[in-house]
Amino acid sequence: MNDTILVVGAGPTGLSAAHGIASVGRKVVLVEKEDRLGGAPILSGYAKLVPSGEWAKDAIGRMVQRVEQNQLISVFKDTKVTQFDGGHGDFSATLSNGQTVQASAVVLGTGFTHFDSINKPEWGFGTFADVVTTTQVEQMLVAGKIACPSDGRAPERVAILLCVGSRDRQIGREWCSKICCTVATNQAMEIKELSPKTDVYIYYMDIRTFGLYEDKFYWKSQEEFGTKFVKARIAEVTIAPDGKRLLVKGEDTLVKRPIVIPFDLVVHAIGMDPNEDNPEIAKVFGVGLEHHGFVDRGEHYTSSFASTRPGIYVGGSALGPEDIDTCVSHGLAMAMRAVGDLEARARKAA
Amino acid sequence: MPIHEKSLIDPNQVLSAEKLVIEGVDVSGHWNTMILPRTVADYDPEFQKKIKALPGGENVHRCWQCGSCTNSCTMYAINTDFNPRYWIYCTNLGLQSEIVKDKDIIWQCVSCNKCTNSCPKDVKPEGVMKALQHWLEAEGHVPVSQSTQFDQEFTRQCLERGRIEDSEVMFNFFRKTGVDIVELVKKGWLGVFVARMNNLPLLRDGKLGKFIARLPITGPLKMGWMMLFKPRTRGWGKTGTVLQTYLEEQKHG
Ligand SMILES: Cc1cc2nc3c(=O)[nH]c(=O)nc-3n(C[C@H](O)[C@H](O)[C@H](O)COP(=O)(O)OP(=O)(O)OC[C@H]3O[C@@H](n4cnc5c(N)ncnc54)[C@H](O)[C@@H]3O)c2cc1C
Ligand code: SF4
Ligand code: SF4
Numbered sequence: 001m002n003d004t005i006l007v008v009g010a011g012p013t014g015l016s017a018a019h020g021i022a023s024v025g026r027k028v029v030l031v032e033k034e035d036r037l038g039g040a041p042i043l044s045g046y047a048k049l050v051p052s053g054e055w056a057k058d059a060i061g062r063m064v065q066r067v068e069q070n071q072l073i074s075v076f077k078d079t080k081v082t083q084f085d086g087g088h089g090d091f092s093a094t095l096s097n098g099q100t101v102q103a104s105a106v107v108l109g110t111g112f113t114h115f116d117s118i119n120k121p122e123w124g125f126g127t128f129a130d131v132v133t134t135t136q137v138e139q140m141l142v143a144g145k146i147a148c149p150s151d152g153r154a155p156e157r158v159a160i161l162l163c164v165g166s167r168d169r170q171i172g173r174e175w176c177s178k179i180c181c182t183v184a185t186n187q188a189m190e191i192k193e194l195s196p197k198t199d200v201y202i203y204y205m206d207i208r209t210f211g212l213y214e215d216k217f218y219w220k221s222q223e224e225f226g227t228k229f230v231k232a233r234i235a236e237v238t239i240a241p242d243g244k245r246l247l248v249k250g251e252d253t254l255v256k257r258p259i260v261i262p263f264d265l266v267v268h269a270i271g272m273d274p275n276e277d278n279p280e281i282a283k284v285f286g287v288g289l290e291h292h293g294f295v296d297r298g299e300h301y302t303s304s305f306a307s308t309r310p311g312i313y314v315g316g317s318a319l320g321p322e323d324i325d326t327c328v329s330h331g332l333a334m335a336m337r338a339v340g341d342l343e344a345r346a347r348k349a350a
Numbered sequence: 351m352p353i354h355e356k357s358l359i360d361p362n363q364v365l366s367a368e369k370l371v372i373e374g375v376d377v378s379g380h381w382n383t384m385i386l387p388r389t390v391a392d393y394d395p396e397f398q399k400k401i402k403a404l405p406g407g408e409n410v411h412r413c414w415q416c417g418s419c420t421n422s423c424t425m426y427a428i429n430t431d432f433n434p435r436y437w438i439y440c441t442n443l444g445l446q447s448e449i450v451k452d453k454d455i456i457w458q459c460v461s462c463n464k465c466t467n468s469c470p471k472d473v474k475p476e477g478v479m480k481a482l483q484h485w486l487e488a489e490g491h492v493p494v495s496q497s498t499q500f501d502q503e504f505t506r507q508c509l510e511r512g513r514i515e516d517s518e519v520m521f522n523f524f525r526k527t528g529v530d531i532v533e534l535v536k537k538g539w540l541g542v543f544v545a546r547m548n549n550l551p552l553l554r555d556g557k558l559g560k561f562i563a564r565l566p567i568t569g570p571l572k573m574g575w576m577m578l579f580k581p582r583t584r585g586w587g588k589t590g591t592v593l594q595t596y597l598e599e600q601k602h603g
């Protein structure tokens with residue numbers, strides 16, 4: 001039987017899986033379509049991660065380094081799987097660079113795609129330079145300067161709009177992206193730290209800073225950094241008569257009044273879409289997708305992280321919105337499952 | 351468009367007239383009633399800071415609008431316009447005009463602290479009600495309350511002389527709050543008070559000598575003397591001025 005396991009995608013999930021598999025002495029072929037390893041936190045240049053507070057390039061950098069230095073792991077960047085055949089224990093994958101890989105099992109850590117705010121034109125992204133997304137704010141935080149893209153001024157007032165591209169039937173996105181509340185409350189603190197004169201307002205329908213993120217991010221942001229929380233789902237972002245500031249329009253449901261409030265910078269807390277490659281991934285690997293478009297699970301409890309095809313495992317944000325900590329544990333769990341299933345097959349054959 | 355929540359219409363937002371000109375357009379004959387929009391057009395971040403600086407307002411920014419305070423509130427049970435949750439929200443966003451609108455109810459808080467005991471974020475809503483009352487008073491939105499007037503007289507004497515003179519405090523307090531002392535003696539608690547200080551039954555029983563012997567004489571005499579000569583605590587010197595400066599500093603952060 002073939003000793004190699006194919007891992008697709010080198011984000012937190014894939015990196016954790018690859019290292020897990022190698023740690024029990026199996027070989028790994030890691031295929032990543034981009035020219036760098038690390039997934040979204042590296043590709044989109046995130047600043048400090050929640051909840052550890054470590055810089056993404058350090059934290060995820062360590063995961064990348066650990067994988068790149070491992071003799072048992074062969075890494076292919078700028079590469080995809082174009083053709084895939086065989087069955088559990090005996091798969092054959094053709095890569096876009098023309099090489100063929102023989103593998104006994106496959107781990108999909110193919111992740112998510114950021115919601116593209118262009119799909120909510122009423123919130124001004126793409127129309128007004130000073131409407132940005134949380135990924136852009138992450139990049140500003142890395143650069144150490146919060147500024148309005150239009151003219152570089154430091155914003156007096158920032159509005160963060162939650163649930164952009166999530167929880168919205170209008171655009172067919174009926175899921176909660178799980179991490180954006182925490183990321184937004186954290187960014188509000190980081191903005192205040194960099195620019196103490198800036199006031200940050202968060203417009204919310206619910207605040208979902210789950211588990212231990214509650215006091216560490218939501219409470220702290222409100223109580224120690226003065227972040228204001230306004231219960232309103234914004235209807236529209238337009239430009240103020242001065243041609244400079246933005247007007248955020250909506251209904252404040254707690255005072256039951258319409259609001260039209262001026263802001264310097266408007267931030268979309270963008271959600272996590274299914275990986276835009278998923279239709280292709282489903283076709284190439286022969287796995288099913290669930291109705292939102294994320295990769296489907298086989299069974300939850302006795303066959304965790306199974307896809308709908310035996311011998312192919314899936315975890316992390318390929319399954320649905322997840323935070324990095326969860327992705328890392330999914331990666332390890334998949335390593336356990338992939339190797340464990342192969343061992344069981346070998347025992348049975350013997 | 352139908353009006354879904356009539357309760358949201360403020361009487362002072364309703365324009366009603368025989369002749370009505372709106373933004374230069376004469377609409378008389380078509381409509382005689384218009385409701386002005388009630389859009390919130392800005393926040394005032396300074397307002398929250400002011401309330402936080404007043405005693406009781408320190409934790410107002412912690413509120414997450416769960417409504418536990420309002421739900422447990424003694425006054426809300428009687429009058430649903432008494433809504434601590436709402437005022438706290440308006441404070442945090444700086445919607446001062448909403449607070450001013452409710453100036454005649456906010457003071458009704460009975461300090462039962464049920465809200466304080468039910469608040470999951472430890473906002474101490476009762477304290478916020480106090481802070482809001484003080485702000486309303488300080489800004490002249492409501493007349494200065496009797497208890498504040500008492501405090502003011504008390505403090506004034508302390509600062510001036512390092513001591514207070516009870517009868518002078520009461521006298522000035524009655525004068526400032528417009529209380530008719532004669533009426534108060536005749537019909538009010540002051541009459542009862544004076545009567546209890548003197549042993550009236552003795553008088554009724556014709557025991558005049560005993561009655562006079564028990565009359566409180568030195569006390570009132572001393573009080574009168576002090577009211578006239580206003581003695582200061584020995585060595586008070588500039589202490590009052592220093593205290594006054596300190597108080598001002600505390601007040602204005
Ligand atoms: C603005 C923002 C901030 C965030 N901040 C935090 C935070 O501070 N803390 C936290 O815990 N989480 C955070 N998250 C969530 C975090 O980004 C995800 O949990 C994490 O990136 C998911 O890891 P993953 O490996 O499953 O997927 P990804 O990070 O998406 O990695 C998937 C990898 O697979 C590759 N890939 C995709 N398709 C293919 C294919 N067909 N073939 C080959 N390779 C492929 C991709 O190029 C990518 O490298 C944030 C999310 C957003 C949107
Ligand atoms: S985590 Fe918060 S911002 Fe993100 S979709 Fe869920 S509720 Fe909305
Ligand atoms: S202290 Fe005041 S606000 Fe609080 S419950 Fe009692 S009456 Fe209501």
Ligand code: SF4
Binds near residue numbers: 468471474
């Ligand atoms: S109980 Fe506390 S947190 Fe809840 S609305 Fe009242 S003040 Fe705010």
